[in-house]
Amino acid sequence: MLALTNVTALDLCLACVGVCLLKQVFNKKNPPYPPGPPGWPIIGNVLDMPYIRPWLTFTEWGEKYGDISHINILGQHIVVVNSVKIAMDMLDNKSTIYSDRPILPVGGELIGWKNVMTLLPYGDQLRRHRKNFHSVIGTRAAVAIYSQVEEIETHQFLKRVLAKPDQLQAHVRHTAGAVILRISHGYEVKENDDPFVGLAGRVLVQWSRATAPGAFLADVVPFLIKVPEWFPGAGFKRLAREWHDNLEELVCAPYKFVVDQMAAGIAPESFTSNLLRGDSLSAEDEHDVKWSAAALYAGGSDTTVATINAFFLAMTLFPDVQKKAQAEIDAVIGPDRLPSFADQESLPYIGALVKEALRWHSVIPTGFAHCVSKDDIHDGYYIPKGSMVVTNIWFMMNDPKRYANPSQFNPERFLGKEPETDPRTICFGFGRRICPGIYLAEASVWLSAAMSLAVFDVSKAVENGIEIIPEVDPLSGTISHPKPFKCSVKPRSPRAVALIEQDVDY
Numbered sequence: 012m013l014a015l016t017n018v019t020a021l022d023l024c025l026a027c028v029g030v031c032l033l034k035q036v037f038n039k040k041n042p043p044y045p046p047g048p049p050g051w052p053i054i055g056n057v058l059d060m061p062y063i064r065p066w067l068t069f070t071e072w073g074e075k076y077g078d079i080s081h082i083n084i085l086g087q088h089i090v091v092v093n094s095v096k097i098a099m100d101m102l103d104n105k106s107t108i109y110s111d112r113p114i115l116p117v118g119g120e121l122i123g124w125k126n127v128m129t130l131l132p133y134g135d136q137l138r139r140h141r142k143n144f145h146s147v148i149g150t151r152a153a154v155a156i157y158s159q160v161e162e163i164e165t166h167q168f169l170k171r172v173l174a175k176p177d178q179l180q181a182h183v184r185h186t187a188g189a190v191i192l193r194i195s196h197g198y199e200v201k202e203n204d205d206p207f208v209g210l211a212g213r214v215l216v217q218w219s220r221a222t223a224p225g226a227f228l229a230d231v232v233p234f235l236i237k238v239p240e241w242f243p244g245a246g247f248k249r250l251a252r253e254w255h256d257n258l259e260e261l262v263c264a265p266y267k268f269v270v271d272q273m274a275a276g277i278a279p280e281s282f283t284s285n286l287l288r289g290d291s292l293s294a295e296d297e298h299d300v301k302w303s304a305a306a307l308y309a310g311g312s313d314t315t316v317a318t319i320n321a322f323f324l325a326m327t328l329f330p331d332v333q334k335k336a337q338a339e340i341d342a343v344i345g346p347d348r349l350p351s352f353a354d355q356e357s358l359p360y361i362g363a364l365v366k367e368a369l370r371w372h373s374v375i376p377t378g379f380a381h382c383v384s385k386d387d388i389h390d391g392y393y394i395p396k397g398s399m400v401v402t403n404i405w406f407m408m409n410d411p412k413r414y415a416n417p418s419q420f421n422p423e424r425f426l427g428k429e430p431e432t433d434p435r436t437i438c439f440g441f442g443r444r445i446c447p448g449i450y451l452a453e454a455s456v457w458l459s460a461a462m463s464l465a466v467f468d469v470s471k472a473v474e475n476g477i478e479i480i481p482e483v484d485p486l487s488g489t490i491s492h493p494k495p496f497k498c499s500v501k502p503r504s505p506r507a508v509a510l511i512e513q514d515v516d517y
Contacts, residue, residue, distance in 0.1 A: 041386075041393040045081035045090060047072065056082035060089075060225045063487050066376040066405035069093065073406060079392065084231050088398040089224075089380075095413070095437060098402045101389060102381055102442035110443040111382040113399045116233045118221035121251035123258050126298075128306045129379055130222070133443070136299070143303040144447040147194070147282045154450040157194050158352045164189045165458050166349065169466060169511045176500040183319050183459075184212060184312070190455060191311030195304050196265040197272070197281030207265055208312070214261045215313040217254045219488035224377060224401060262305040269304075282307055310448055314374050315455045317492045321372030322364075322460055325420040326469035327481055327498040332420055333469060336364055337503075340465050346506050349515075350461035352454070358461060363422035365457045370434035371420050376405035376491050378440055405485075407437050418483075466507035472497040 050056040061068035073093030119125035168186040188208035229235035272278035439446040481496035
């Protein structure tokens with residue numbers, strides 16, 4: 012420790028600059044890097060890296076430099092891709108070298124998110140985690156096993172909204188947590204202030220902040236993680252310690268619940284209990300089960316929340332779309348029952364509406380960064396080993412060359428003889444790191460939309476005689492939520508109230 016304090020920050024920065032200059036000398040034989048902001052001597056592009064709504068800056072780079080751009084932050088190369096074609100050429104067609112993840116010194120190492128599947132390095136452990144996921148939610152048939160759970164919990168959601176419509180967004184989160192905790196750990200949430208739902212909400216806000224590009228200076232200048240907590244500017248270490256403890260609770264508390272229930276012989280079927288019922292498990296196996304279940308629980312309790320809230324925001328702002336969707340439900344389902352998964356094929360407009368919800372609000376607007384495992388030449392540009400590749404999914408979903416009038420919420424773009432690009436081929440990522448929860452997310456959003464529109468009218472809130480028009484203003488973070496908004500949610504008719512209040516034997 013004493014030796015460390017004798018080395019100044021300036022010494023370390025100069026050493027980094029020296030290494031960068033040496034690399035530039037030895038790399039002169041390589042083709043050029045992709046174009047990008049010119050940067051400054053010594054610090055490179057440190058000042059160019061955006062932290063607030065980075066997708067907007069990345070879009071500006073695309074307009075100025077083309078579909079692939081590049082910055083260098085103290086030797087860390089970052090490649091930004093604004094093109095679906097380039098993303099697929101790189102991350103799908105060259106997936107053997109574009110499937111790793113960058114090391115996040117704070118979010119990954121100090122806080123501990125390096126153990127979750129999303130940030131695992133490409134290799135055997137990742138394959139084990141993905142195998143666990145695939146067995147439970149990797150196909151539509153696998154997800155269909157949980158149809159009854161989804162329908163029960165979504166019906167409960169309708170009852171909560173009817174009782175307290177002004178708490179819509181809290182109900183959305185509660186229901187998402189209820190569904191995923193049943194699937195992941197066989198846990199039935201409490202009706203009010205459930206500890207696991209609240210814990211997931213807090214920890215996932217921390218995840219979104221900690222894993223955003225350049226979230227902490229130590230992510231850009233990794234040697235800073237070695238400084239002691241009392242060192243000026245090292246407050247992030249105290250924050251990381253607190254967030255690490257919260258993450259440990261998120262991972263361990265539900266897992267212990269399952270282990271205790273299994274010991275008592277009362278554990279219901281779940282992702283975790285099924286994996287623990289095998290032969291004697293090694294410590295490595297138990298670690299994989301615990302963190303796989305945590306990834307399922309965490310991911311399923313937040314990403315669908317963002318999309319379902321975006322759906323309600325869209326219904327508030329685009330009443331004509333809502334009327335068309337309700338007309339289809341009324342014609343196909345009628346007034347005597349709620350929609351169910353069995354009706355999906357008969358409700359094509361609702362299916363298109365779900366696709367549009369996924370496109371209109373990008374839940375993970377800059378994706379999760381990929382890391383290149385060996386030097387590559389792509390489209391004549393040099394992509395060195397260790398480069399981070401960031402996909403600007405937000406722009407890909409709002410590219411006017413791909414989607415006409417992209418700011419408009421228009422499900423009809425996915426219907427007819429010449430539908431526009433299915434956003435599911437973009438919004439869930441690319442290559443071997445594509446999100447394994449595609450089918451579960453799609454099912455959850457579809458059922459929420461269909462059931463809600465069957466019984467509720469969504470409109471702008473009115474306060475003191477003034478109509479409130481919500482903003483379309485996505486929040487920053489790895490997982491982007493719509494800015495909190497107010498809306499009016501009222502039952503469509505007395506018959507709709509009866510449908511909501513009835514007890515259904517699913």
